[in-house]
Amino acid sequence: MQFYIMTLFPDMVMDGLNTSIIGRAMDKGLLDIEAVNIRDYAFNKHNSVDDYPYGGGAGMLMQAEPVYQCYEAVKKKIETKALLSDPGTRKSPRVIYLSPQGKTFNQTMAEEFAQEEDLVFLCGHYEGIDERVLNEVVTDYVSIGDYVLTGGELPAMIMIDAISRLVPGVLHNDVSAEFESFQDNLLEYPQYSRPEIWHDKQVPAILLSGHHANIEKWRREQSVIRTAKNRPDLIEKAKLTKEEQKLAEE
Ligand code: 6GU
Numbered sequence: 001m002q003f004y005i006m007t008l009f010p011d012m013v014m015d016g017l018n019t020s021i022i023g024r025a026m027d028k029g030l031l032d033i034e035a036v037n038i039r040d041y042a043f044n045k046h047n048s049v050d051d052y053p054y055g056g057g058a059g060m061l062m063q064a065e066p067v068y069q070c071y072e073a074v075k076k077k078i079e080t081k082a083l084l085s086d087p088g089t090r091k092s093p094r095v096i097y098l099s100p101q102g103k104t105f106n107q108t109m110a111e112e113f114a115q116e117e118d119l120v121f122l123c124g125h126y127e128g129i130d131e132r133v134l135n136e137v138v139t140d141y142v143s144i145g146d147y148v149l150t151g152g153e154l155p156a157m158i159m160i161d162a163i164s165r166l167v168p169g170v171l172h173n174d175v176s177a178e179f180e181s182f183q184d185n186l187l188e189y190p191q192y193s194r195p196e197i198w199h200d201k202q203v204p205a206i207l208l209s210g211h212h213a214n215i216e217k218w219r220r221e222q223s224v225i226r227t228a229k230n231r232p233d234l235i236e237k238a239k240l241t242k243e244e245q246k247l248a249e250e
Helices: 010-017 020-027 064-085 107-113 131-137 153-164 212-230 242-249
Strands: 002-007 032-037 094-104 118-123 140-143
Touching: 002 010, 002 064, 002 153, 010 020, 010 032, 010 153, 020 032, 020 153, 032 064, 064 118, 064 131, 094 107, 094 153, 107 153, 118 153, 140 153, 212 242
Parallel strands: 002 032, 002 118, 094 118, 094 140
Antiparallel strands: none
């Protein structure tokens, strides 16, 4: 899978994604991440890419033309790659604009984006981007939550992390992406490793019993209790048995 990130801060994105699991997946050739600097497409002698908003107001806006030229350059990269590998099969890439005005990112969206061959992220800064270029190039408006950040780089990195771990081969074992939080709209159960006693605290005895069916039942119950306590909004969407429903109401 190939990610392109249109940004004014390419180092921030590349430095942040080069480590750990995502870095290893890049080394293995499972993922490719390329940051493209919007400033390289500035069209004036000062290399500026921002200007005052018409109608007044606080702050500066990113101008349409550098963003558009950057997008055209990314599209060319994708087309060139497609001609080399599978001529004539590449459709226009999805272009994700990171903004608090977008639809809130979730696991279902991550799974949908993970099906794409190429994904393009557009990171805004200052007070935003000229609406006209957004209308021409953006296919998806995505927010990562109800709070305001200074730019789209961290949201893009978060989305790339969530999407990348769903790409086959990126995680050690492909099952570990299946049994986890948000499966069935339930949070994950608590987990324990050695030693058996730590700071006078015992590992729950059932986990040492070797009785797999009981362990599964206990884990499911823990998930229900935890979700009911921390995320009542999720528990409403979870499909629970009568017994589990009771647990959730306690
Ligand atoms: Cl995607 N961008 C910015 N600037 N702030 C945000 C956000 C995105 N999602 C939540 N807050």
